[in-house]
Amino acid sequence: MSGVTIYQVAREAGVSPSTVSNFLNGRPGRMLPQTRVRIADAIDRLGYRPNRAARQLRTGRIQVIGLVVPSVANPFWGNFARYLERAALADGYHVLLCNSEREPDRERRYLEELWADGIRGVVLCSSLPSLDHVLPLVETGLSLVAFDRTAQAGDPGTLVNISVDNVVGAHLATAHLLELGHRRIAFVSGSLRSINRRERFRGFTDAFEQAGLDPAGAIVWSGGAEQEPYGDLDAAGLGRRAAHELLRATDRPTAIVAINDMCALGISAGIRDAGLRVGQDISVVGFDDIVLADLAAPPLTTVRQPIADMAAAAFRHLRSRIESTETGPSQSLLLRPELVVRASTGPAPDARE
Amino acid sequence: MSGVTIYQVAREAGVSPSTVSNFLNGRPGRMLPQTRVRIADAIDRLGYRPNRAARQLRTGRIQVIGLVVPSVANPFWGNFARYLERAALADGYHVLLCNSEREPDRERRYLEELWADGIRGVVLCSSLPSLDHVLPLVETGLSLVAFDRTAQAGDPGTLVNISVDNVVGAHLATAHLLELGHRRIAFVSGSLRSINRRERFRGFTDAFEQAGLDPAGAIVWSGGAEQEPYGDLDAAGLGRRAAHELLRATDRPTAIVAINDMCALGISAGIRDAGLRVGQDISVVGFDDIVLADLAAPPLTTVRQPIADMAAAAFRHLRSRIESTETGPSQSLLLRPELVVRASTGPAPDARE
DNA sequence: ATTTACCGGTGGAACGATGCAGCAAGGTTA
DNA sequence: TAACCTTGCTGCATCGTTCCACCGGTAAAT
Helix, strand or coil: CCCCCHHHHHHHHCCCHHHHHHHHCCCHHHCCHHHHHHHHHHHHHHCCCCCHHHHHHHHCCCCEEEEEECCCCCHHHHHHHHHHHHHHHHCCCEEEEEECCCCHHHHHHHHHHHHHCCCCEEEECCCCCCCHHHHHHHHHCCEEEEECCCCCCCCCCCCEEEEECHHHHHHHHHHHHHHCCCCCEEEEECCCCCHHHHHHHHHHHHHHHHCCCCHHHCEEEECCECCECCCCCCHHHHHHHHHHHHHHCCCCCCEEEECCHHHHHHHHHHHHHCCCCECCCEEEECCECCHHHHCCCCCCEEEECCHHHHHHHHHHHHHHHHHCCCCCCCEEEEECCEEECCCCCCCCHHHHC | CCCCCHHHHHHHHCCCHHHHHHHHCCCHHHCCHHHHHHHHHHHHHHCCCCCHHHHHHHHCCCCEEEEEECCCCCHHHHHHHHHHHHHHHHCCCEEEEEECCCCHHHHHHHHHHHHHCCCCEEEECCCCCCCHHHHHHHHHCCEEEEECCCCCCCCCCCCEEEEECHHHHHHHHHHHHHHCCCCCEEEEECCCCCHHHHHHHHHHHHHHHHCCCCHHHCEEEECCECCECCCCCCHHHHHHHHHHHHHHCCCCCCEEEECCHHHHHHHHHHHHHCCCCECCCEEEECCECCHHHHCCCCCCEEEECCHHHHHHHHHHHHHHHHHCCCCCCCEEEEECCEEECCCCCCCCHHHHC
């Protein structure tokens, strides 16, 4: 095995293990320059790397954070994971990956295991309305940064929330469609039980009200299988199914607001399945602005989340929580999303007449 | 912090720490049934969880594996990561995520850190031709499963390779285009310096030869920026750029074989940018069969990799390497890919006349 | 004249779990 | 009845690191 310990380095350098430890732990001022050099040489020669388990056992600290996402197979989360890992690596942290599929039970088990692993900070992306299932761990001392979820009454006091303003985002998307003359607009999503989705739905209805229209007239398609209510594993399949059902109706919508881009791409495929043209017969708006949104045919109009910034902020907040002993009050970061208009939206067909 | 140690459990149950340890480590036969019950109760009451750092320090074992992918932002790798994590979790293992962007240096640093973390098994997905940069670690005892890379001369003897047959896959794709009457076919990729890509390229030229054609007549576009030669971060952008350049030429291709699906989707977008129709004016074949291939317009003809099976196999092999002391000879698993014909390919325009 | 604060280090007790050696009490054999 | 198991448990050294207390000598501050 690795084998090289701090004792061997100490012997090689002709000092005590404590001095090597001081050298390694940012206290080089405590020794003569020549000692420093001898130790550095010894480390090089032996190829010594500190044993992290021993270090962790002694200090209780570990440079690893957890990342809990619904599913990293979704490009949005894959992209987020990449940026988070990048930010973490820059500060010497590693990232442990967990796919929760938004199941509270799995989430709790994950967090318990992470805690037992010595991990004290986790970025949680499930956006579930209640955090009751993880409350005991938070009280024990686990630091949590919730991503894509705004603060709720009853949240633990130390929670940091980082999210785009979902209400504004969905409002932008919907208002865009209304301006194009659309009136029969559908909102398509899996289960609406998560915070971010509820907010997006509120942005949707808000836009109706602000335009002096009755949101009750809007079409809401909120399906999803029993065993996978949020449709995270197959958001696209869910969207496609929704499109099939919506377009079969006699009074079909002329525009659709999708809960996210994967769903929107599925909807677009479903529209084509029905022999209709996306952006001309039926307009579609997504949410997220994943890379593929711009590659689709037609390119997808969507609401952009500044994901690189958000990932970096998530790590920064988490790190400061873990490393400082201060357990200040909850903070929140709410970023403003941006509408990116592409070709999947166009004037309402009936308005053109 | 967590606080509950094995000593507290021992006191609560009225036994010694050793007995609790025996209980926890599958030696319950060594105590009376009533003692077993007392210990189980004590653990429950105190909510005890073994400290993994201490356990790891003592035993040298840890239930974590590393995953090194080019970039988890690519949906193919995101999907693979999801399946690998699922397989690992089923056996109580966790997965540490690393994005190497195929840089040997980053890879080496990652593996060194993973080793220092006590991790003894890694799934490596960069598919680089030489493993020299990680050889020292493999010799030290790190178990490696290479994914998407076939065995090479000079590989460490203990390496396990798991891959789809890239030669066959690219052959299938190219033969499909040749059968459709295409003769001016382009091959588009970032740097061809990785094993899997070279193999795909060989499958491409093989198909030409088998059809009695001169592969020298084929068009090869193998670009990529200096700082990101493989185009992993933006495979789609690379494809789009390739399409722009290829279609500007006087003697432009009628069909394009892409190194992977993201690249193919970029190429499709580039074809549309040029005012041409994918599948009619220009045919496109991808590789991977990511979820989005079926959602694209037109749906993408591609070569399917059985990714769930491969991820499960990767974990199974890695685990058996880590847990057994036997360091048997290298094994390889070469799966057969499958051509999925969709609408992005069609008869060659000139062949129709 | 006494206290204090360095200097460049060393010694050693933790951190929490493991697993081997060993130990009493009772059982079996010769 | 001595010699030897077996059973069910305990004691203790150990893993590699950290970090506090402390060394004896000197110089500055009180």
